[in-house]
Amino acid sequence: MGKKNVLKALRGTKKSKTVTDEVSDVVVVGGGSAGSVIAARLTEDPETRVLVLEAGREDSLWDLFVHMPSAFSFPIGAKNYDWQYESEPEPEMNGRRVYHARGKLLGGSSSINGMIFQRGNPMDYEKWGANPGMEHWDFAHCLPYFKRMETAAAADDNDPRRGHDGPLYLSRGPATSPLFQALFKSVQEAGFDLTNDVNGYRQEGFAPFDRNIKYGKRWSAARAYLHPNKDRDNLEVRTRALTTKILFEGTKAVGVEYEWQGGVHRVYAKKIVLSAGAFNTPQLLQVSGVGDEELLRKHGIDVVKHLPGVGENLQDHLEVYIQYETTKSTDSSQPYLDKWRWPLMGLQWLLTKKGPVATSHFEGGGFVRSNENEAYPNLMFHFLPMAVRYDGQKADVKHGFQWHVGPMFSDTKGHVRIKSADIHDKPEILFNYLKTEQDRREWVEAVRVARSLLDTDAMAEVGAREFNPGPDVQSDEEILEWVRNDGETALHPSCTAKMGTQDDPMAVVDPETMQVWGTEGLYVVDASVFPSVTNGNIYAPTMMVGEKAADLIAGKQPLAPQPEVTWYKAGEGMPLYAEGERVRDHKTSAKGAY
C-alpha cells in the first residue's frame, strides 16, 4: 500500500493510541503564544483541519500557578512548566550562565510570563518595514493586526489606535496605590512626562500598563485563542507531544515525526507551521537538515537546505533590578511576600478573583530616551512595588520597591546552535550580552537615568533608600561590573529565523508568505521571525505576527494598512497628546482595570 493509501486508511482513527501515521491539512508545532493564534485563525475555515502538537502539558484550570496572576514566579525553573534553558558562559558577564525560562505547556510562554502587554514603539515596525521586501510590515500594516487581536478594556470606545473586540482581553494596571502615585510624581519632578497609554499615540513617558489579565485571572494565548475554539471539529490539540523531526521529500516538508503517549508517530500535512519559540524552532530546523551546512554535517545530519541564518541573529533584553527600601512609607506590597499571608490571599482569590494575588503587581512604568540623539525610547522601566527577584527571592526589607530597567536596542547578537542531532539535547545558546561598546554605554546611561528618576522630593517623602546596587556603585566601571554580576534576562529571545528577502544570506523566512526559504510547505511563525527585537516586552509583537501570518498562510487578502493613524515622534514639534485625546492623570484607575 502506498503512503497515501496508508494515510487514508488511518483517517478517522486519530484518537487511537495505536496510530502511527495520519494526515492533516496543517500541523502546528507548538501550542504556545503564536501557535495558538495560528491554530485558531486557520480553523475559522471549516475546510482546514489543524493538528497542534504541544510538547508540554495542558494548562488546566485547577493549576493556580498558571492562572493566579501573582503566582507567576513559581513555574519559573519548574520542569513541568519550563524548558529550563541557560546560556553558555557569557564571556562579558564574568563567565556567568544566564538562566532562561520558556513555557512548556499549552499557551507556551504566555502561560508563565509576567503578563505585561507592550506593543513596542511604532518606529520598531518602521524599522522592520525599512528592510528590503518588508514594506508590508511597517506600522501602518501591523496596526490593523494589533487592533484585531485586542480588547483594550481601558481605551476610550472611539480610540482609533486600539482594538475593542479582539480575543486578547487587556486590563489596565490600576497603579493607584500611594507608592505608584509617588512614583508618577517623582518622574515628573525629574523632568519626564506622563502619557495616557504606552500602546497608544505616545509610548514615551510613564503610565499604568496593559496586562494579559481578565477578571483577576491570567489571560494566556491558549485561553484567548485555543480554549474558546476547542469544540471545532477541524481543530485537534495534542499535549505532551514532542515533535522530533520535520519529514522532507527533497526540499518539500511533508510531515513531522513526534513522540506521544509512549510511541513514535508521524503526521503528514500540506503545511507545517513551526511555532516552537526562538530556541526550539531553530533547533528543530537544524536537527531536520535546515541550517548552516557546516554545523549540520558536524553532527552527521543530511543537509536539506543550507540556510546559514538559522539560529543566528539571536537578540534579547538584559535587565537589572534596582532595589529600594522605603523607610518612611508602609505602602509597598512587600508584606504580600510573607508566606503566612498566602492562604488567606489565595482563598480571597479563589472565592472572588480579587485581592493582592489577582494582579501581577507590574502595574505601570515607562519608556525613556536616554539621550537626545535617540529617535525613540531606548530604555524601558517596569515599576514593581516590592523588592523581589523573578525567581521569588525576596529582599530583606519590610517595605520596598524596584525598577526593572535595561537598554532596548543592544547591538549584540548571539546564536542558537545544536550540540547534537538529538532534539532531546539542549542547544548551545549564547547571547554575547555587553559585548559591544554601544551596549555598555547604554547600560551606564540606563542606570544613571533610573537613579535620576528617584532623586526627587517625592521619593525623599517615602524615604527611598537604594540598597541594590547601593551607593558604592558609582563609576561607569562599577556600574558595568554590577550589571555583569547581577543582570538577568528580561526573557525576550527572538530573531533566530528572521524574515528577509532571499538575497539576504542570513534571512530564513519569506516575509510575504512565512515560508522557509528554499523549502516548500514549511512555515515559521513565532518570535524567531522578528528581524530585530522591539523596544518593549515581546509577547504582543509575537501575537501580532501570529495574526498577520495566519492571513498570509491562509492566502487571504491582508488587512488594509492604516497610514492615516499618527503617532508621537520626538523632536518633531508634535503635540504630547493626540487630537481629541482625553488627558489622564492616573490618580484614579482607568475603566478596565480588572
Ligand SMILES: Cc1cc2nc3c(=O)[nH]c(=O)nc-3n(C[C@H](O)[C@H](O)[C@H](O)COP(=O)(O)OP(=O)(O)OC[C@H]3O[C@@H](n4cnc5c(N)ncnc54)[C@H](O)[C@@H]3O)c2cc1C
Ligand atoms: C517567565 C517569562 C516572563 C515573561 N514576561 C513577559 C511579559 O510580562 N510580557 C511580555 O510581553 N513577554 C514576556 N515574556 C516573553 C513572551 O512571553 C515570549 O517571548 C512569547 O510568549 C514567545 O512566544 P512564542 O510563540 O515565540 O513561543 P512560546 O509561547 O514559548 O511557544 C512555544 C511553544 O512550543 C512548544 N514547543 C517547543 N518545542 C516543541 C517541540 N519540539 N514539539 C512540540 N512543541 C514544542 C513549547 O512547549 C511552547 O508551548 C516572558 C517570558 C517568560 C518565559
